[in-house]
Amino acid sequence: MNRRDSLKAIGFGTISATMLLDACKPHTEKLAEDTSNKAGVDEDASRLPNEIERDKKLAAEKFFDEHEMATITVLCDIIIPKDARSGSASDAKVPDFIEFIVNDMPHHKTPLRGGLRWLDLQCLNRYNKTFVDASNAQQIEMVTEIAYPKKAKPEMQQGVSFFNLMRNLTATGFFSSKMGIEDVGYVGNAPNKWTGVPADVLKQYGMEDVV
Amino acid sequence: MSDIQIKKSSTVYDAIVVGSGAGGGMAGYVLAHAGLKVLMLEAGPYFDPAKNSSQLKWPYESPRRGASTGTRNFGDFDGAFGGWDLDGEPYTTKDKTEFYWFRSRMMGGRTNHWGRISLRMGPNDFKGHHIDGLTDDWPISYDDVKPFYDKVDRMIGIYGTVENLPNEPDGIYLPPPKPRLNELYIKKGAAKAGVKVIAGRGSVLTEALPNNKDRGACFFCGQCGRSCKVYGDFSSSSCLVIPAIKTGNLKLIPNAMVREVLTDNNGLATGVSYINKDDMQEYQVNAKIVILGASAGESARLLLNSKSANHPGGLANSSGVVGKYLHDSTGSSAGGWLPQLMDRKRYNEDGVGSIHIYGPWMGDNKKLDFPRGYHIEFGGGMGMPEYGFGWGIEGMNGSVPGRDGKTKEAGGFGASLKDDYRRFYGVGFGMAGRGMAIAREDNYCEIDPNVVDKFGIPVLRFHYKWSDYEIKQAKHMQETFQSIMHEMGAIYDPMEGPETNYGLEAPGRIIHEVGTVRMGDDPKKSALNKWCQAHDCKNLFVVDASPFVQQGDKNATWTILALSMRTAEYILDQRKKLNV
Numbered sequence: 001m002n003r004r005d006s007l008k009a010i011g012f013g014t015i016s017a018t019m020l021l022d023a024c025k026p027h028t029e030k031l032a033e034d035t036s037n038k039a040g041v042d043e044d045a046s047r048l049p050n051e052i053e054r055d056k057k058l059a060a061e062k063f064f065d066e067h068e069m070a071t072i073t074v075l076c077d078i079i080i081p082k083d084a085r086s087g088s089a090s091d092a093k094v095p096d097f098i099e100f101i102v103n104d105m106p107h108h109k110t111p112l113r114g115g116l117r118w119l120d121l122q123c124l125n126r127y128n129k130t131f132v133d134a135s136n137a138q139q140i141e142m143v144t145e146i147a148y149p150k151k152a153k154p155e156m157q158q159g160v161s162f163f164n165l166m167r168n169l170t171a172t173g174f175f176s177s178k179m180g181i182e183d184v185g186y187v188g189n190a191p192n193k194w195t196g197v198p199a200d201v202l203k204q205y206g207m208e209d210v211v
Numbered sequence: 212m213s214d215i216q217i218k219k220s221s222t223v224y225d226a227i228v229v230g231s232g233a234g235g236g237m238a239g240y241v242l243a244h245a246g247l248k249v250l251m252l253e254a255g256p257y258f259d260p261a262k263n264s265s266q267l268k269w270p271y272e273s274p275r276r277g278a279s280t281g282t283r284n285f286g287d288f289d290g291a292f293g294g295w296d297l298d299g300e301p302y303t304t305k306d307k308t309e310f311y312w313f314r315s316r317m318m319g320g321r322t323n324h325w326g327r328i329s330l331r332m333g334p335n336d337f338k339g340h341h342i343d344g345l346t347d348d349w350p351i352s353y354d355d356v357k358p359f360y361d362k363v364d365r366m367i368g369i370y371g372t373v374e375n376l377p378n379e380p381d382g383i384y385l386p387p388p389k390p391r392l393n394e395l396y397i398k399k400g401a402a403k404a405g406v407k408v409i410a411g412r413g414s415v416l417t418e419a420l421p422n423n424k425d426r427g428a429c430f431f432c433g434q435c436g437r438s439c440k441v442y443g444d445f446s447s448s449s450c451l452v453i454p455a456i457k458t459g460n461l462k463l464i465p466n467a468m469v470r471e472v473l474t475d476n477n478g479l480a481t482g483v484s485y486i487n488k489d490d491m492q493e494y495q496v497n498a499k500i501v502i503l504g505a506s507a508g509e510s511a512r513l514l515l516n517s518k519s520a521n522h523p524g525g526l527a528n529s530s531g532v533v534g535k536y537l538h539d540s541t542g543s544s545a546g547g548w549l550p551q552l553m554d555r556k557r558y559n560e561d562g563v564g565s566i567h568i569y570g571p572w573m574g575d576n577k578k579l580d581f582p583r584g585y586h587i588e589f590g591g592g593m594g595m596p597e598y599g600f601g602w603g604i605e606g607m608n609g610s611v612p613g614r615d616g617k618t619k620e621a622g623g624f625g626a627s628l629k630d631d632y633r634r635f636y637g638v639g640f641g642m643a644g645r646g647m648a649i650a651r652e653d654n655y656c657e658i659d660p661n662v663v664d665k666f667g668i669p670v671l672r673f674h675y676k677w678s679d680y681e682i683k684q685a686k687h688m689q690e691t692f693q694s695i696m697h698e699m700g701a702i703y704d705p706m707e708g709p710e711t712n713y714g715l716e717a718p719g720r721i722i723h724e725v726g727t728v729r730m731g732d733d734p735k736k737s738a739l740n741k742w743c744q745a746h747d748c749k750n751l752f753v754v755d756a757s758p759f760v761q762q763g764d765k766n767a768t769w770t771i772l773a774l775s776m777r778t779a780e781y782i783l784d785q786r787k788k789l790n791v
Contacts, residue, residue, distance in 0.1 A: 016427030019261065019441040046265035046437075048256075048292055051282055055274060079624045100274050101598075148622045149605050164605055167624065171601030171632055176276040178269070184636050185557035186596055189267060191430035194562045196389030201556055210395045 020191065061103040064113075070132045071116050072098055072166075078143055079170040086183040089174045097173035108165070115162025122159065217484070217493040224250040226782070227483055227498040229469045229513065232320025233768050234755035234775040235504025236447030240454060241779035243461035247786075250496055251452070252467040252485055254505075255292055255316030258323060260438035260449050264290060267432060267440075270597045278598035284313070286597070290324035290438035290446075292317040299665030302508075303672040310673035311719035312508055318465060319448025320506070321722065322768065323438040327413040327445060327565035328588065329369050329769040331360050333378030336647075336763030343582050345649050345680075349760040350732045350741040353380065359773035367445050367772070368420040370563075371412035378763075379571040385417045388431075388567050391560045393591035393640045396549055398568060400699030406691060407573050408589070413565030414445035414769075425454065433594070435564025444564065445768075467494075470668055471517040472501055472751065478521035480751045486666045500782060500791055503728075504754045504775065507537070508656060511727035511757060512671050514738075515658045527738045527745035527753075533728055534657050536650040537675060538762060540723040541585060543685040543714035545692035546641035547703030550611045553634045560592050572646075572764055574687075581683035583647040585764045587691070591640025601632050608635070610702060642695065644688035647764040648681050650726050654718070675718045685715035723767050728757035743778040750791050754778050 044052060064072065076089035076098070089095075102108045120130045123142055127134045131142065146152060146159035147167075174180040202208045225247035228239045235251065243249050260266075265288040270276045273287040280287060284294040293315040302312050315321040334353040339346045357380070363369075364383040371384040387410035390398060401408045415435060419428045426449070427441030435444045442449040455461040466488035473481045473495065482497035503510040511534045517526035525533055572584030608631045609621025619627070659672035689706040696703045707714030718724075731737025734746035743758045745751040754775035756767045785791045 016430055016441045016443065019427045020430065045263050046268075046288075048282065051280075054280075059274060080629050081625055083626050083629060097274075097276070101278075104275050104278070104280070143624055147624045148620045150609065150621050164622070167605065167622070167628075168602045171604065172276065172598055175596045175600045175632060176270040176598060178271055181270070181596055184596060184633055186593060186636075187557055188559045188561035188593070189269060189432060189595055190559065191432065192559050192561075194388055194431040194560070197392045197395065197560070198556075198558055201392060201558070202395075204556070205392065205395075205551070207392070207395045207399070210390075210399050 016191075058100060058103045062099065063102050063109060064099055067130070067132070068113065068116050069095060069099070071119070071130075072112075074132055074139065075143075075166050076170045076173075078139065079167050080174045086179050089170050092174050092177040092179045094170055094173035094177070097177075098169050101169065101173075108169070111162065111165055115159070115165070118158055118162060215491075215493065217495060219495045220497065222497065224248050224496070224498040226250070226500040226502055227252065227496060228502045228504060229483060230254075230320060230504035230506065230509070230755065231318045231452050231463065232315075232447050232504060232506065232755065233322050233771045235502070236319065236322070236451030236455070237772050237775035238502050238504060238752075238754045238779045239461050240451040241776055242782065243455040243458045245783050246460060247783075249455070249461040250498060251455075251461055251463045252469055252483065252496075253318050253463060253465050254468045254488075255318065255465065257463070257465045258292070258318040258438075258448050259453060260290070260319075260323065260442065260446055261440050264438040264440050266434050266437045270595060276598040277595075285324060285436065288434070288437050290436060291315045291321065300670070301662060301664060302670050303659045303662055305672055305674050308673050308675050309717040310675045311717055312671070312673070312724070313719070313722045314506070314509070317448075318452055318463065319438075319446045322445065322447040324436050325768060326588075326766070327415055327435050327563075328569070328766045329412050329414045329445070329565075330586070330765035331380045331382060332356075332763040332765045332770050333380055335378045336761065336765065339583070339761060343576070345582050346761040347650070347731070350730055350737075355741075356770070356773050356777065359777045360769065362776060363769065363772045367414055367450055368416045368423075368426075369412060369414045369769075370410075370417045372410040374409055374571075376571055376573070382412070384412075385420075387411055387413075388415075388417055388563045390567050391562060391592040392552065392555070393549065393637075394568050394589055396551075396699045396701075397589045397591070397640060397642070397695065400697075400701070401570060401695045403698035404691070404694040406570050406587070406695055408568050408570045411566035411569050413563060415563045415565050416443045417563065426450065429563055431559075431561055431563060433561035433564045437564075468666055468668070469505065469513060470666070472503075472513060472526050474517070474519050474521060474526065474748065476521070478519070478748060480526075480748055500750045500752065502752045502754055502778075502782075503757070506755050507724045507727045507757045507759075508671055510753050510755055511656055512658070512669075514728060516669055522747065527728065527747050527751060529747050530735050530738055532652075532736065533738050535652050535655040536726040536729050536760075537654050537656055537673070537724060538648045538650045538726050539718045540721040540762065540764065540766070541646035541648050541677075541681045541684055542643060542716040542721040543688045543707065544641060544643035545689065545696065545703065545706070545714070546639065547696050547699075547701040548607065548635070548638040549640065549699065549701050550638070551700060552638045553611065555593075555637050557593065561595075562592075566590065579687065581680050581687065582649065583684075583764070585644040585646025585684060585688060587688070588643045588645060589640070590642075593637035596636075604628070604631060604635065607702075640701070642692055644685070644691075645721060645723070645764060645766065646681070646684050646688070647762060648718075649678065650729075650759075650761045651678070656727060673719075677712065677715060677718065682712050682715055685713035689713045723756075723762065725756035725759035725762045725767055728753045729760050730758040731760065742781045743774060744781070752778055752782065
C-alpha cells in the first residue's frame with residue numbers, strides 16, 4: 001500500500017489524502033496570483049524572511065564559554081541520565097538547545113551565567129575544585145543541596161532557583177527532542193481518525209457513561 | 212527619496228475590499244461569485260495554508276521547540292504573521308489604559324490562526340436592552356441574521372450538537388469530535404458542580420463538506436492554529452479568498468497598506484489610496500463601492516483618517532461615534548492536573564484544534580451581582596511536548612505518592628525524576644471563560660494627534676477601562692472554575708483574587724475587539740445603517756466586527772461572516788435597483 005492509499009484506508013477521503021501529500025512536497029514555484037510572496041520562495045515557506053534571518057543569526061551566536069558549556073552538560077546529564085528506555089540529556093543535544101534558547105530568550109542569560117558561577121564558588125569553597133572538576137560523588141552531594149526546594153537550607157536558596165531553571169530547561173529540551181518524544185510516548189502529529197477515548201481506557205477510569 | 216509619486220489607476224472596479232480576513236474575505240467571495248470585478252487590498256503577504264502552514268512539523272524542527280517569539284506570539288508554529296507589536300506600526304494608549312491590539316498582516320488575517328470556535332449570537336445578544344437596560348439594541352434581530360448563519364454553516368462547515376438552549380442558537384452541524392479523557396473528567400466534575408457542558412462548536416470538517424471538492428476533511432492533528440494544508444478548517448484564505456481569486460473576478464494586491472478612503476465633491480467614496488510595501492510607492496485605485504473589512508481597529512482608523520470638506524470629522528462620522536463603544540470579550544482562566552491519570556495509557560488524542568466541549572452560559576442574573584454572562588472553553592490531554600513541557604515539576608511531584616507508594620521530596624534529579632515526567636504526562640487540563648463586556652461610549656480608540664507609523668499614517672490611541680461588571684464576572688468565573696476542579700478531584704492552585712481583578716485579562720487580550728463603527732437606525736447615534744452601509748456615504752460599507760452594537764459572550768467570527776454575507780447580498784440587490 002502506498003502512502004496515499006494508506007491515508008485513505010485509515011478513514012479520510014481522497015481529497016484530504018491528495019492535498020496533504022501535495023502540500024508536503026517541497027515548493028519552489030509561486031502561485032500565479034502571487035505577486036510578492038516572499039514567504040513562498042524561501043527554504044521554509046511557513047516562515048517570513050526576517051524570521052529565517054533571525055534564526056540563522058541566533059544559531060551562530062555563542063553566549064556560554066567552554067567551561068560553562070561543560071558545566072551545563074554535566075548538570076543536564078545529572079538531571080536526565082541515560083536509562084533503560086532512552087539516552088541522556090546530552091545524547092539528545094540538550095546543552096546545544098540551552099545555548100540557543102538563552103540567545104533567543106535573553107532573560108535566561110543572567111540567571112544561568114550567575115547560577116553557574118554561584119555553583120562553582122560553592123564547590124571551590126567546599127572541595128577546592130570547580131563543579132566540573134569535582135568528583136562525581138561531590139557533584140551529587142552539591143546538587144542534592146539545591147535540588148529539593150522544600151528541604152533546602154535557606155542559604156542555598158539562590159542555588160535552588162538556579163537548579164529549578166536548569167531542571168526545567170533540561171526537561172523541556174529533552175522531552176521536545178525526537179528521543180524525548182519517543183520516550184514519553186506522544187504518538188500524535190500523524191493523520192488519523194479521532195473516534196473518542198478507547199473502550200479499555202473508558203472502562204479503566206469508569207467513564208463509560210459520561211460520553 | 213525623490214522618486215516618490217502617487218500612481219493613479221484609471222481602472223474603476225465594481226468594488227474595493229480592504230482586508231482579507233473573515234469579513235473582507237466573505238464580501239469578496241460573494242461579490243466575485245456574482246460576477247462583480249473586485250479589487251482586494253491586504254496589508255500583508257499572500258498566504259496559502261496548503262503551502263505556507265507549518266502543520267505536522269515536530270517540535271525539534273524549531274530551534275526553540277515551538278516557543279513564542281516577538282513575531283510569533285502564540286508559538287513558533289502558529290499561523291499568524293503579526294502579533295501584539297508590529298515593527299514600525301505602533302499604537303498608543305492614554306489615561307493609564309492597558310490595551311493590547313493583535314494584528315495579523317497576511318492574506319486571511321487572523322482567521323489563519325484562530326481557535327475556530329464558532330458560536331452564533333442569540334436573540335438576547337442582539338436585543339438585550341429589555342433585560343437590564345445596560346446595552347443598546349442592534350437594529351436587527353437574531354431572526355434577521357439566522358438565514359445567513361444557516362448559509363455560513365452549510366457553506367463553510369461547522370460541528371456541534373442541537374441543544375435547544377434559550378440564548379445559544381443551534382446551527383446545521385457536522386458531528387462533533389468526542390471528548391478526550393481529561394474532558395470526560397471535566398464533564399463529570401462540571402455536572403456535579405451544576406455547570407452545563409455540551410459538545411463544542413467549531414468550524415472544522417469532522418466529515419467531508421457536502422458539495423465541496425476543494426477542501427479536505429479533518430485528519431485530527433489538533434493543529435488548526437497553524438492553519439490547515441488540506442483546508443479542513445475555516446481560514447478566510449483557504450475558504451474564501453483563494454476561491455474568489457479562482458473566479459477570475461477578484462484581484463488581490465498583497466502588501467498594500469491602505470492610507471485613506473477617497474471621496475468626491477458629493478461626499479461619495481471613489482476609491483482608496485495605499486502604500487505598496489514592496490516598492491514603497493503610493494497608489495490610488497478607484498471603485499464604485501468601497502468595503503472595509505480591515506478589523507475593528509483598522510477600519511475605525513481608516514475612517515477617522517479619511518477627512519475631507521464633506522466629512523470633516525472623518526468619513527462616516529458625522530455622529531462622532533466612530534472609534535467609540537470598543538469592546539473585547541472578558542477572559543479569565545484556570546488549570547490544574549488529575550492525579551488519577553498518572554501513568555495513563557498512550558494513544559493519539561490530538562483530536563481537532565478547536566474545542567471538543569464547552570460550557571454555554573446558563574446563569575440567572577437575578578441571583579448574581581453582575582449582568583449577562585460568559586461561556587467556558589475546556590481542554591487538556593496528551594498534547595505534543597513543546598517548549599514548556601515539564602516546567603514546574605517541582606510543584607507537582609512532591610504532592611503524590613511515588614511508584615513505591617511513598618511520597619517523594621519535591622524536585623529532584625536523575626532516573627527517578629526522569630520517570631516522573633513520564634508518569635505526569637497527559638494529566639493537565641485548562642479552562643477559560645469568555646464573557647460579554649458591556650459596550651460603553653467611553654471605551655474608545657481615536658487618532659493619536661502626535662504619532663504616525665512608518666508609512667506616515669496617523670496611529671490609533673486607545674482608552675479603555677473595565678468596570679465592576681466585568682470584574683465581578685471574572686470573579687464568578689474563578690469561583691466556578693474552583694468548584695468544577697474540586698468536583699473533578701483535581702489538584703489546582705487557589706483562585707485568582709482581587710489583586711489581579713480575578714485573573715481578568717487586559718482588554719484586547721482575547722482578540723474579540725468589536726464595536727468601533729456601530730450600526731443603528733439613528734444616524735446621530737450610529738455610523739452605519741442596518742445593512743452596514745454608512746449613513747453619511749451610501750457607497751461605503753463595513754463588514755468586519757466594527758458594526759457590532761453589542762457582542763454577546765460568543766466569539767465574533769461566525770457573526771462577522773454572517774453579517775458580511777448579508778451586506779454583500781444587499782449590495783448585489785442595491786446594484787440591481789441602481790441605488791449604489
